[in-house]
Amino acid sequence: MRKSNPIRMCISCRTRESRQELIRLQKDHSNLIRYSGTGRSFYLCTRCLEGQHISKIIAGREKLDVKSVEELIKELIDNVKN
Ligand SMILES: [Zn+2]
Numbered sequence: 001m002r003k004s005n006p007i008r009m010c011i012s013c014r015t016r017e018s019r020q021e022l023i024r025l026q027k028d029h030s031n032l033i034r035y036s037g038t039g040r041s042f043y044l045c046t047r048c049l050e051g052q053h054i055s056k057i058i059a060g061r062e063k064l065d066v067k068s069v070e071e072l073i074k075e076l077i078d079n080v081k082n
Contacts, residue, residue: 010045012057017045023076025058031068032058034076046080049073 006019022043024035035041042062048054055073059066 008043010048011042011061012044012048012051012054015045021045023049027062027064030063030065032062032064032072049076049080
């Protein structure tokens with residue numbers, strides 16, 4: 001049997017990719033956090049992660065605190081590069 005390869009969509013550019021290629025995020029009240037395992041989540045591709053206005057886009061869409069989004073995005077970019 002073939003293993004399924006779930007396809008998910010980046011919330012910013014709407015590119016569809018396999019789940020492993022995307023970063024899974026979640027809202028925690030007005031903060032952005034990495035997916036904790038439960039609750040509503042969404043995906044972001046690595047290209048959008050490094051996009052210039054991504055923090056504002058996500059904060060606006062999801063009604064989040066821009067500062068918290070910026071901090072998490074920075075951390076995620078560092079993780080992706082290392
Ligand atoms: Zn994207």
